[in-house]
Amino acid sequence: MDWLTIIGFVLIVEGMMPLLFPKQWHNYVQxxxxxxxxxxxxxxxxxFTLGALLLFFR
Numbered sequence: 001m002d003w004l005t006i007i008g009f010v011l012i013v014e015g016m017m018p019l020l021f022p023k024q025w026h027n028y029v030q031x032x033x034x035x036x037x038x039x040x041x042x043x044x045x046x047x048f049t050l051g052a053l054l055l056f057f058r
Contacts, residue, residue: 018025
């Protein structure tokens with residue numbers, strides 16, 4: 001798989017929630033905006049690390 005295919009899949013997955021459940025997604029984004037920056041950064045770091053490990057060990 002090339003990088004454009006992977007990015008395409010990520011965009012499809014990311015776009016499913018606002019497409020199928022816009023009201024719930026909007027509420028989620030509003031709640032996320034109230035979270036401390038440090039919490040958002042930790043979640044982002046965990047997701048990034050998991051993704052990197054999945055790619056490394058595939």
